[in-house]
Amino acid sequence: MSILSIQSLNKSFGEHNVINDLTFAVPENTIYGFLGQNGAGKTTTMKMVLGLLKPTSGSITVCGETVSYGETKTNRYIGFLPDVPEFYGYMKPMEYLVLCGEITGLDRKAVKLKSAELLSLVGLDKANKRIGGFSRGMKQRLGIAQALLNEPKLLICDEPTSALDPIGRKEILDILLSVKGKTTIVFSTHILSDVERICDHVAVLHQGKLVLNGTLSELKQSRQQEKMRMEFDSINDKERILSALAAQNIVPTKVETLEPSLEDLFLEAVK
């Protein structure tokens, strides 16, 4: 069953067509990577799913119910993490989650339990200060906590890792991975390595249309390439392979000596 399905969705701002006849469905219990460049229409699509923006035409259903603009009925199935989540800076994280819980209609005792559980899941259980003093990474984690509060069937994350440092990114991805199975996650980003790390389904949005859609393994198989990468323990081995290739009259089109990536170095240095 699809948790979210979008049928021939269109959205234009004035003359400018942002979404062009977009159709796709998100199967249950997947992490659905929603890729695209900046301005491809990812946020616009998500806001329409949440009923915050009015589609020019087309329909959206969440858990079998049609989304109608301006109403928030279908949002009870959804947890949403905005790209830059904004909170009431004068509140403490616990107070904020309790407010969110009361709005969703959970009873007070359950809200407190659930909030405490989520705060420790996202690692904010010791941050007992006003949200106004939070760093961006902390806000992002609180954002995940508030999105998971109503145990949503569908968790929509709009570029949750784009503004974070590599460690913050890894932590957010780990949290998302840990809730997989309990909830379906739609995860928009333009950071491809994040997608490879956690997503099992990928859709690529380009100029308001889907240009690629399928499971990650399917997509990778369909584009099997003649490329391979080898790593050796010693420089010697590398020389021998190259001479072996030469003996066989095989000429690689490209041979490259790999340097450690900056990410590897960074992660090692700040460990």
Add this chain to the structure above:
Amino acid sequence: MRAFIAFTKKEITESARTYKLLIIFAVFLLFGMLNPITAKIMPELLSSLLPEGMTVTLAEPSALDSWKQFYKNMSTQLIIFVIVFSGVVANELSKSTLINMLTKGLPRKTVMLSKFTSATLIWTLGLLLCFATTYGYTVYLLPGKLPNIIFSVFCLWLFGVLLISVMLLGGVLFGNIYGSLLVTGGFSLLLMLLNIAPKLQKYNPYLLSSGNMSLLTSDMAAADFSFSIVITCISILFILIGALMIFDKKAI
């Protein structure tokens, strides 16, 4: 209903923690004390300022002078109130703090009604504070019995509620503080302009903030305000419904 209570509570917490409550209560209390005191010392002050040898007979200050100060200063207090609260809708829209709330299933109508309720509550408490202070000091400093005291302040209260609904409408329409202030200012100006036509005066909500002294001097009776009160109540209702409908259709 639970969402409404939770969000209204949030609004009040916000007012307290962002010092809005403190500012309003401090200003209203200060004016409440100043009104009777100014009325009491005004004649002495004036005579001390006059050149020596010149005598002007000034009437003994009375309770009426104190209430005159009260209603005169109230227009300033209303302006301060509107400025302090002009951001309640605008800030949430411009900082997108509402997104988390709305995507949790909080109905948009509840947001507006909570904001209206909390602003009205604070206005009511502020006005009561100022009224009670002025009342107490006046009884002590300038005793005297006056008619319609409660009704007269009720009229002013209702006018304040009207301005609150206009302020919220402005915030919804423009999504920023200036829009909210401009709409409230423009609305007040419009009422004042309408007041030039004598035939319209008794229907004009403006009467509720300008005719208060006539009630105390018995130049006007409570019944003279009935049209204005009815029109004001209907206006509040329509402005609120309008704000709700526009907010429902607003892209956030």
